[in-house]
Amino acid sequence: MTKGDMFKSEEDRSKCMCQITQTLSSTIKPAHGFQMPLIYIPEEANYYTSVNRKLPENQIFALTQFLEKKLSVKVQHNLARFKIDLQNLRKGIQYLKNEQQDLATKPI
Numbered sequence: 001m002t003k004g005d006m007f008k009s010e011e012d013r014s015k016c017m018c019q020i021t022q023t024l025s026s027t028i029k030p031a032h033g034f035q036m037p038l039i040y041i042p043e044e045a046n047y048y049t050s051v052n053r054k055l056p057e058n059q060i061f062a063l064t065q066f067l068e069k070k071l072s073v074k075v076q077h078n079l080a081r082f083k084i085d086l087q088n089l090r091k092g093i094q095y096l097k098n099e100q101q102d103l104a105t106k107p108i
Contacts, residue, residue: 013038013056037063 007013017036037059 010056039063 020036038056039060040058042058
């Protein structure tokens with residue numbers, strides 16, 4: 001995470017974002033659609049800014065909403081998969097019980 005509220009100018013922030021993007025570009029495929037939102041802790045931002053300087057828009061709230069949505073979708077997917085796995089497990093247990101009963105009733 002960068003300290004987006006500590007840059008003296010928009011140009012400095014852009015330079016930093018370019019450096020980070022260049023560093024990450026070797027590990028992230030171009031088709032990925034990389035985004036880097038500017039986030040900072042609002043209560044602490046005032047310590048680093050001058051009186052005349054306006055803070056850039058804090059995107060931390062949009063980012064948390066995005067993450068909550070993604071997590072919710074992932075949890076729902078995992079729960080649906082878990083339900084299917086449980087049904088398959090029940091079928092397997094029932095099959096083994098039937099096999100065991102069949103073996104118990106057959107004469108030796």
